[in-house]
Structure formats: structure tokens, C-alpha cells
Amino acid sequence: MSNSTNKSAPKGNASNGSVPVLDVEDLRGGYGAIQVLHGLDFQVDEGEIVVILGANGAGKTTTLRAISGMIERTGSITLRGDNIGTTKAPDIVRKGVAHVPQGRGTLPELSVEDNLLVGAYIRSDNEVDSDIEQWYDVYPVLRERKNQRAGSLSGGEQQMLAVARALMSRPSLLLLDEPSLGLAPIIVSELFERFAEINRENGTTMLVVEQNAQLALGIADRGYVLESGTIFAQGPADELINDDAIRKAYLGV
Amino acid sequence: MTTPRFIFDEGSSRYRMYRIAGFTLLALLIVVVAFAYNDTGSITLFDNDYKLSITRVTKSISFMVAILGLQVVAGYTGQLSLGQGFFFGMGAYVAAWLVADHSWPWFLTLAVVVPACFLVGLLFGLPALRIKGLYLALVTLGLAAIFPSLILLDILEPYTGGAAGKSVDSDLVPPGWLPLDGMVDTLHKLPLVGRYFGDGEGLSHKEEQRVWTFFMMVLLALACFKMVNNLINSRPGRAMRAVRDNETSAAVNGMSLSYHKAMSFGVASALGGVGGMIYVAELGIASPGDFTQLLSILFIVGLVVGGVGTLSGAVIGGLDIAFIPDWASSTQSLPGVPERWLQGPTGGLILGIGLIVLTFVLPGGIIAGVRKIRAKFVRIIPQRPEPYVEAIQAAATTNKDEKATTV
Amino acid sequence: MELLINRIFDGLSNGATYALLAMALVMIFKATTLINFAQGEFAMFGGFIVMVLVLEQGLPVWVGVIVGMLLSAVLAAGIERTLIRPFDPSDHLPLVIITLGLFLGINAIAGIVWRFDPRAFPEMFPSGNAFTWGNASLSWYTIGTLVTIAVVAGLLTLLLNKTKTGLAFRAVSSNLESSELAGIKVGPTLQFGWAIAAAVGTLGVAVFVASPVRQLEPQVMVTGLIFAVSAAALGGLDSLGGAIAGGLAIGLVQSIVVPYLGIPSELSLFAAVVVLMLVLLFKPAGLFGTAAVERV
Numbered sequence: 001m002s003n004s005t006n007k008s009a010p011k012g013n014a015s016n017g018s019v020p021v022l023d024v025e026d027l028r029g030g031y032g033a034i035q036v037l038h039g040l041d042f043q044v045d046e047g048e049i050v051v052i053l054g055a056n057g058a059g060k061t062t063t064l065r066a067i068s069g070m071i072e073r074t075g076s077i078t079l080r081g082d083n084i085g086t087t088k089a090p091d092i093v094r095k096g097v098a099h100v101p102q103g104r105g106t107l108p109e110l111s112v113e114d115n116l117l118v119g120a121y122i123r124s125d126n127e128v129d130s131d132i133e134q135w136y137d138v139y140p141v142l143r144e145r146k147n148q149r150a151g152s153l154s155g156g157e158q159q160m161l162a163v164a165r166a167l168m169s170r171p172s173l174l175l176l177d178e179p180s181l182g183l184a185p186i187i188v189s190e191l192f193e194r195f196a197e198i199n200r201e202n203g204t205t206m207l208v209v210e211q212n213a214q215l216a217l218g219i220a221d222r223g224y225v226l227e228s229g230t231i232f233a234q235g236p237a238d239e240l241i242n243d244d245a246i247r248k249a250y251l252g253v
Numbered sequence: 254m255t256t257p258r259f260i261f262d263e264g265s266s267r268y269r270m271y272r273i274a275g276f277t278l279l280a281l282l283i284v285v286v287a288f289a290y291n292d293t294g295s296i297t298l299f300d301n302d303y304k305l306s307i308t309r310v311t312k313s314i315s316f317m318v319a320i321l322g323l324q325v326v327a328g329y330t331g332q333l334s335l336g337q338g339f340f341f342g343m344g345a346y347v348a349a350w351l352v353a354d355h356s357w358p359w360f361l362t363l364a365v366v367v368p369a370c371f372l373v374g375l376l377f378g379l380p381a382l383r384i385k386g387l388y389l390a391l392v393t394l395g396l397a398a399i400f401p402s403l404i405l406l407d408i409l410e411p412y413t414g415g416a417a418g419k420s421v422d423s424d425l426v427p428p429g430w431l432p433l434d435g436m437v438d439t440l441h442k443l444p445l446v447g448r449y450f451g452d453g454e455g456l457s458h459k460e461e462q463r464v465w466t467f468f469m470m471v472l473l474a475l476a477c478f479k480m481v482n483n484l485i486n487s488r489p490g491r492a493m494r495a496v497r498d499n500e501t502s503a504a505v506n507g508m509s510l511s512y513h514k515a516m517s518f519g520v521a522s523a524l525g526g527v528g529g530m531i532y533v534a535e536l537g538i539a540s541p542g543d544f545t546q547l548l549s550i551l552f553i554v555g556l557v558v559g560g561v562g563t564l565s566g567a568v569i570g571g572l573d574i575a576f577i578p579d580w581a582s583s584t585q586s587l588p589g590v591p592e593r594w595l596q597g598p599t600g601g602l603i604l605g606i607g608l609i610v611l612t613f614v615l616p617g618g619i620i621a622g623v624r625k626i627r628a629k630f631v632r633i634i635p636q637r638p639e640p641y642v643e644a645i646q647a648a649a650t651t652n653k654d655e656k657a658t659t660v
Numbered sequence: 661m662e663l664l665i666n667r668i669f670d671g672l673s674n675g676a677t678y679a680l681l682a683m684a685l686v687m688i689f690k691a692t693t694l695i696n697f698a699q700g701e702f703a704m705f706g707g708f709i710v711m712v713l714v715l716e717q718g719l720p721v722w723v724g725v726i727v728g729m730l731l732s733a734v735l736a737a738g739i740e741r742t743l744i745r746p747f748d749p750s751d752h753l754p755l756v757i758i759t760l761g762l763f764l765g766i767n768a769i770a771g772i773v774w775r776f777d778p779r780a781f782p783e784m785f786p787s788g789n790a791f792t793w794g795n796a797s798l799s800w801y802t803i804g805t806l807v808t809i810a811v812v813a814g815l816l817t818l819l820l821n822k823t824k825t826g827l828a829f830r831a832v833s834s835n836l837e838s839s840e841l842a843g844i845k846v847g848p849t850l851q852f853g854w855a856i857a858a859a860v861g862t863l864g865v866a867v868f869v870a871s872p873v874r875q876l877e878p879q880v881m882v883t884g885l886i887f888a889v890s891a892a893a894l895g896g897l898d899s900l901g902g903a904i905a906g907g908l909a910i911g912l913v914q915s916i917v918v919p920y921l922g923i924p925s926e927l928s929l930f931a932a933v934v935v936l937m938l939v940l941l942f943k944p945a946g947l948f949g950t951a952a953v954e955r956v
Binding site: 402605 | 756932
């Protein structure tokens with residue numbers, strides 16, 4: 001999973017030279033008159049976990065929403081070379097992007113299993129059921145509660161359900177928006193271990209937006225630090241963790 | 254966008270003159286309406302007889318006041334009431350009963366109608382803290398539906414006159430010293446337009462009463478509009494608008510949501526009652542069939558057609574629901590339209606289609622359209638609020654409220 | 661005692677109609693939190709379509725009913741596509757205005773096309789009584805309405821729980837954003853909801869006026885809507901099962917409680933409204949609905 005360690009290179013370098021899963025150039029966007037993103041350039045390579053860090057209001061969530069077409073945006077966004085810069089939210093999953101929104105986006109009245117089925121909505125193959133079984137193997141708690149109302153699950157369980165739901169669509173890219181939000185610290189560290197596990201075993205490419213920089217950088221390959229809608233710093237995760245300026249600003253050290 | 258021809262600074266003397274000109278025009282219009290075609294006139298179009306009578310205008314005034322009430326609740330707190338007809342009917346019956354059975358003078362009945370309707374409105378508006386908007390719509394729908402049944406209850410019959418309705422003989426009589434006769438005759442002598450003003454032989458007793466009623470009700474309506482205008486621009490009014498715009502932030506800012514919502518519904522209901530009183534004063538009879546669910550829906554139509562959240566919209570709204578259904582049923586033949594389509598419920602069809610079309614084309618109602626046009630000619634620059642620092646430095650004990658922007 | 665039994669049966673069969681109309685309201689409310697104030701008029705119009713198909717075109721009754729339901733579904737789908745979809749689903753005011761406009765317009769069109777005199781409606785169930793005990797009797801009509809409800813409830817449950825479209829509908833009702841991100845097309849899904857609601861409503865009116873003591877006329881659902889709203893609120897506005905329970909309950913209230921308390925039958929509307937207000941005051945979520953939780 002190690003990539004080039006050149007700190008001053010603007011982007012990560014895929015060692016096998018393949019097209020990056022996500023390539024974003026000069027991304028701008030916001031909410032009506034309020035522009036939040038002022039020209040972002042970043043990319044995510046095959047199999048990577050890339051995190052976007054930053055304080056509240058820096059534009060992290062907005063970045064993800066821009067990628068998945070939930071807001072108006074300009075700039076170039078390509079997914080494995082395929083332009084998705086004009087794709088809107090209802091079509092984004094068909095292009096291969098699965099977005100787990102902030103707050104987990106659980107469908108509370110539906111059962112756990114129905115939530116997973118919703119995740120697989122765009123699929124018409126016959127492996128949906130076996131995929132569901134696989135997820136039950138990975139998270140037995142979901143199997144236990146498969147007919148329960150998803151809204152009755154704990155926060156951590158809902159987060160796992162959300163990730164499983166998103167991955168049911170077999171996406172090229174998984175977007176995770178602040179998965180640690182509102183969860184107890186113990187649950188959160190377990191959560192992040194699971195993310196790392198999924199990434200290791202399935203090779204799922206992930207773009208994670210997080211406030212909890214320490215945990216996020218712990219599982220990530222590379223990171224970008226956002227400030228007021230622009231990229232303030234970037235580089236391999238282990239370098240960001242050890243960078244004094246970052247530590248002071250974001251890790252509270 | 255081209256610069257408008259007239260630009261006024263709010264507060265300047267030019268602006269004051271503009272306003273005075275506007276009011277003068279309004280007063281003139283009122284006089285003209287009062288005396289022209291006094292119940293005798295009609296326009297004929299395509300063989301159809303469209304009556305213009307002052308009774309209908311007074312009726313439309315009663316609707317205007319009712320719609321004004323809806324503006325308060327729907328326009329300023331974002332809640333929808335489907336039961337304004339209930340309070341309208343309530344006001345009508347209470348006023349009729351007081352005047353017919355207890356010989357109260359008409360305007361005194363307001364002392365009972367207003368608090369009574371306000372309290373009943375408050376009663377139903379108080380639980381509004383439970384569910385937003387939807388609750389009020391449903392409850393008021395129910396209220397509007399049962400009003401006729403309520404009136405027909407046996408135990409209330411001595412007061413309400415049952416199915417036959419409550420008729421009131423007392424009319425508003427103009428004071429002896431007012432030379433209404435003379436005014437009409439003078440207008441009749443005007444060149445060109447004089448012939449529209451009566452027939453040069455003064456006014457009959459009945460006609461005089463009608464004109465007088467009209468003037469009085471116009472004054473009452475103006476008082477209501479002024480009151481609502483003050484309310485909007487006052488602190489409670491701004492609070493109400495905050496509730497409408499964002500309930501959550503209003504709540505977080507310490508405003509009591511349910512208090513303001515309930516209060517606004519109380520005011521709205523009181524205005525509905527006033528409208529009802531005007532209605533029955535003009536018509537002379539209150540019958541249950543006049544105050545059905547349909548009336549409540551018509552009020553909403555008027556609200557929307559005029560323009561939600563505006564005062565002048567209530568005027569337009571009142572006019573169109575008073576006249577359109579009547580004119581639609583007066584239309585017996587229109588070239589190219591099969592006769593079948595012109596009978597009976599055509600008025601409803603026009604209003605229904607009109608509502609839908611307006612929602613697409615002019616969601617702000619007719620007033621929004623008028624304002625767009627007016628904006629091409631006139632722009633009013635609002636007075637800037639005094640700098641905060643200066644106000645503090647003035648060390649006054651009272652806070653200067655900032656001038657509200659035009660509504 | 662036998663009078664009570666008769667009253668119960670009457671209440672249940674009336675309740676069946678309210679239940680069907682309430683289910684139509686709930687379908688739309690579930691998905692959009694909007695009360696379709698024109699629902700009664702859609703249903704009435706559908707009822708007239710059925711009448712035309714059966715009495716003028718000579719179709720067998722039940723074929724006419726099914727075709728009428730389909731036609732009203734298509735009409736409603738068209739209305740959703742042209743008049744509802746252009747608006748932001750979270751902004752209720754324009755949508756409520758549109759439904760009020762539809763209420764007025766459809767009522768007027770029905771009045772123009774079919775006039776306001778009551779018309780006889782074909783019978784959908786065999787006439788007469790299935791069972792009699794002394795003075796109590798259970799008519800085929802009552803049995804028929806209850807069976808209809810059960811069948812509709814069953815079919816709707818299957819539709820919602822076992823089909824992909826049903827899943828999409830439930831998803832959209834639960835979380836619009838997540839549904840979109842999962843690739844569900846919200847517009848067509850809502851359209852589906854409107855179509856089903858219209859069909860169920862039409863069936864409700866058909867069943868209602870198929871009774872030997874009632875006739876079809878354009879005003880039939882103006883007060884009927886109130887009963888349906890009460891029933892839906894009682895059951896919980898987002899629960900289909902609740903709509904059935906609520907409808908039957910309102911029907912029973914109308915036929916048992918009202919005469920029992922000595923209230924004249926014209927005031928049964930009154931009783932329904934009182935129920936509505938009590939529900940909204942004390943238990944806004946109804947008997948089976950989910951309480952609305954608003955996140956700040």
C-alpha cells in the first residue's frame with residue numbers, strides 16, 4: 001500500500017501507472033451565493049485510503065457533496081477517466097461512487113436487510129443475496145438484527161450498516177463523510193479498524209472526510225488538509241501525522 | 254435593467270408626496286365606486302349581463318378583511334388555515350344575533366365578535382406546538398366542515414334561526430347632515446362621466462344606506478389593514494416573521510414558538526370574525542349555507558391569487574373571490590364555448606385552474622406581478638438604519654427600532 | 661342487541677370506505693408528508709369513470725372497477741408529473757395550493773360533465789343478506805366491503821414489501837437523500853405512489869356508492885374527505901395498517917357512538933371531527949404512526 005514518499009509532489013504517484021480512481025481539478029462549489037470550495041486539486045489512486053482533514057467549516061463535507069453531485073459545482077472530476085463533473089446525485093451511484101453521508105443516512109423505518117437491499121438497488125445481477133450474506137459474516141451483529149428497524153440500531157451499528165449498504169453497489173469509490181461523528185471513542189477506533197480491514201481485503205478505494213485526524217491518518221495512505229476551501233497541506237499520512245504545524249492546528253498537541 | 258423613472262428616498266419629502274398622491278387616488282377611487290352605478294348598473298358583454306353593484310363591493314370588503322386574517326397566519330407565520338370560513342361565519346352570526354335580538358348598534362358588536370373569535374382561535378391555535386403547519390390545516394379543515402352543522406344544532410336554533418338563517422333588519426343609516434344626495438347630483442353633472450353617477454334625482458333611502466354602509470366598512474377595513482401593518486412592523490410582528498422563516502433558529506433565539514403561532518392565529522380568527530360582521534351587515538341575513546367548507550377554500554384562493562404575505566394582496570383576493578364566481582355564473586353565452594361549460598360550477602373551475610396556473614407563473618400572486626411592473630417605473634430606497642454605535646452613544650434609555658423594509 | 665350487531669356491521673362497512681380513502685391519503689403522506697386535499701375528488705372522479713364504463717359502455721361491474729382504477733391511476737400519474745414534480749418536495753405551500761386548485765377544478769369538471777343529480781351506481785356485491793339472526797342481518801354488501809379491504813391490504817403489503825418498486829417507495833418515504841444516493845429515482849417513485857393512491861381511492865368510492873342506499877354525485881367526497889382525514893390521523897398518518905384501523909374505528913364511531921349518545925346522524929361528521937381534534941391534541945402520531953422527531 002506504500003506510495004511515493006516525495007512530500008513535495010502535488011499528487012500521489014500510482015506505482016503501477018494506472019489511471020487514478022478519482023481525479024479532481026480546480027473544484028469550486030458551494031451553496032448558492034456562498035462559495036465554499038475555491039479550487040481544489042486532488043486525486044485518489046486505486047486501493048488507497050485518502051483522508052480529507054480540516055476544521056469545521058473548511059469545506060470537507062462540501063467537497064464530498066460536490067463529488068457526488070449534491071450541489072452545484074465546477075471543475076473537472078473524473079472517475080477512472082470517466083467524466084462525472086456533470087453527474088447529479090441520483091446517477092452518481094450508477095457511475096460507481098457510493099456516498100455515505102454525514103449522519104450515516106440510515107433509512108430508519110426499513111429493516112436492516114432492506115437497507116442493504118436499497119444499497120443494491122441499481123444492481124440486476126444475482127449475487128446480491130450472497131453479498132448480503134458476506135456482510136453478515138463480516139458483521140454478525142447485522143445478521144442478528146436483520147429484520148429489525150434500522151433506526152433502532154446503535155450509532156456504531158448504523159455506521160457499519162451504512163458502509164455495508166454503500167458497498168452493496170460494488171462501487172469504484174467509497175466516500176465517507178465524518179464516520180466518527182456522534183460515536184463513542186471505543187466504537188470509533190473499532191470502526192476505523194474495520195475500514196482498514198475492508199480496504200485490505202477487498203481493495204476498496206476510499207475517500208474519507210474526518211475531524212478526528214489522528215484516527216483517520218492512522219489508517220490512511222495519504223491525506224489532504226483543507227482550510228477555508230483550499231488545500232493547505234498534503235502528503236503521505238505518516239508525514240502529516242509527524243508534521244508539527246499540522247499537529248498543532250489539528251491534533252491539539 | 255433600465256433605471257426606473259422615479260426614484261424615491263424613503264423619508265424624503267418627494268416620497269411623502271408620492272404617498273399622498275397614492276392615497277388621494279385611493280380615496281378618489283372609493284368615492285367613485287360609492288356613487289357610480291349605484292346598484293343600477295351593469296355591463297353587457299357578449300350578451301351577458303354583469304352586474305356591478307355596491308353591495309357586491311361591500312361584500313368583497315368583508316372578504317378582504319377575512320383574507321387579511323389569513324395573511325397574518327399564513328403569510329407571516331407560514332401556517333395554513335383552512336377554516337377561516339368558520340370564524341367568518343361565527344362573526345356573522347354573533348353580530349346578527351346581537352343586532353337582531355338585542356338591538357345593538359352594528360359597530361358595537363365588534364366588542365364581542367373580536368374577543369370571542371380571538372379566544373376561539375387561540376383555543377385551537379394553542380396546541381399548534383404539536384405538529385407544524387399540518388396540524389393547523391387539518392384542524393381548521395374540520396372546523397370549516399362542521400360549521401353549518403353547528404348552526405343547525407337544535408339547541409342553538411333560537412339564536413341562529415336554524416336553516417332559514419338569521420335575518421337582521423337593522424341597517425346602517427347615514428347621519429342626516431351628510432349630503433349624500435347632493436354629492437351624487439354634483440357628480441352627475443360632470444361632463445362625459447356624469448351619466449354613470451346615478452340619475453340626477455338624488456338617492457333613495459335604500460341607496461343612501463348602501464353608500465353609507467360602504468363608506469363605514471371601508472373605514473373599518475382600513476383600520477384593520479393599518480392595525481395589521483403596525484403589527485407586522487412591530488416587535489411581535491418581526492417575531493412572527495422569524496417564526497415563519499426558520500422555526501428552529503427562532504426557537505433557539507428564545508422566542509416562544511407556540512405563543513407566537515397561537516397569537517397569530519387568534520388575530521387571524523378575530524379578523525375573520527370582523528369580516529363576517531361586515532358581511533352580515535351588508536347582506537342582512539346569515540344563513541348556514543353561506544359558510545361552508547367551500548368558503549374557507551375560496552378564502553385561500555383569494556389569499557394566493559392576491560399574493561401570500563402581502564397586505565394589498567388581500568384587497569385583490571377579496572375582490573376576485575367576490576366577483577369571479579358571480580360573473581362566471583352570469584355568463585350564459587360566450588362565443589365559441591359550448592353552453593354546457595358555462596353553467597353552474599364554472600366559477601369553481603376558473604378559480605381552480607387559476608390557482609394552479611398562478612402557482613407556476615406567479616407564485617407571489619397578482620401583487621407580485623404588479624410589483625414587477627411597478628419596479629420598472631418606481632424605486633423606493635429604504636432609509637438606512639441609524640448606525641448602531643450612534644444609537645448606543647445617544648445613551649437613550651429606549652432602543653431605536655430600525656425602520657422595517659417595505660412589506 | 662340485534663340492533664347493536666346491525667350497527668356494528670353498518671359501521672364496519674362504512675369504515676371500509678373510509679379505510680380505503682385513508683390508505684390513499686397515507687400513501688401520499690408517507691412519501692411526501694403532504695396531505696392531498698384533492699384525494700377525495702380524485703376518488704370521486706374515478707368513481708364516475710367506473711360508472712360510465714359500466715352503465716354506458718356495458719362492461720361487467722368488476723371489470724369496470726378495475727379499468728376505472730387503472731385509468732384514475734394513469735390520470736394521477738399524469739398530474740404528479742406535470743403539476744407536482746416541478747416543485748421542491750420540501751416546500752409544502754405551493755403543493756398544498758395545487759391540491760386545493762385540483763379540488764376545485766376536478767369538482768367543477770365533474771359537475772359540468774355529469775351534473776349534480778345523484779346517480780345510481782352499479783352494485784358490486786350480491787344484494788340481500790348472507791345471514792340473519794332474528795332482527796340482525798349480515799348483508800353481502802358488508803361482507804363484500806370487508807373482503808375488499810382485506811384483499812387490498814394484502815396486495816398493497818405484497819407490493820410494498822416484495823417488489824423493487826415497493827422497496828423504492830418505502831426508501832423514499834424513509835430517507836430521500838439516501839435513496840437518491842442509492843440511485844433511486846425519486847420522481848417516478850412518487851408518481852407510482854400517487855397512482856396507487858388514486859386507484860385505491862377510486863375503489864373506495866366505488867365500494868361506498870355501490871351500497872343500495874347510496875348514490876354517486878360530485879359532492880360525495882367533499883365531506884367524505886373529512887372522514888378519511890380523521891381515519892388517517894387516528895391511525896397515524898404514515899401507517900397503512902393504521903389507516904385501516906382508523907377507518908373502521910371511525911365507521912364504528914359513526915354507527916354506534918353517535919346514536920348511542922343521542923347525537924343526530926347529520927352530526928356524525930361532527931363526531932369524526934371531534935375524534936380528529938382529540939387525536940391531534942393528545943396523540944398526534946395516532947395509534948400506529950411514528951412520532952415525528954425533528955432534528956435541530
